[in-house]
Amino acid sequence: MPYALFCNDAQISKAYPGESDVWKLAQRSGLVVDVSTDEQRPGPRRVLDNDYEIKPCQAAQGEDPAKNKADAEQESRMELQLSS
Template identity: 65%
Template sequence: MPYALFSNDAQLSKAYPTEADVWKFARQSGLVVDAATEQDKAAPRPVLDNDYEIRPCPLEPQEDPARNQAEAEREAEMEFQVNQ
């Protein structure tokens, strides 16, 4: 089952093969913040900013989650090389 980033019912990202892939995309996009509750003070946990959520999604016709993931990784690598 592919996953994507949503705000309310609007899909904001392409579909990715796993939930972990969407977390990686969200982290690279600056959408992940560390939050701590009273119980988790010693170890804050990552949460999505602005009430975004990651959930399963239907695929668009001819959409390939694996290709989306590969493209996102290439773009991140290119950005890393430019910023060095």
């Protein structure tokens, strides 16, 4: 099942094949923050800022989550090349 980024129950990203793909998108977008440890978990844990959530979703008609992932990875590589 595909996953997407949501804010206040509204889908705000394309659908991606896995939850980890959406975490990468959120990280690049500056939506992931580290919070201090609690007694049950060692080390910092990452959470989404404000009201953002990653949830399973249905891909829109004609949308290909695998292509969305490939496009995002290509865009990320291009950004790295430009910043070098």
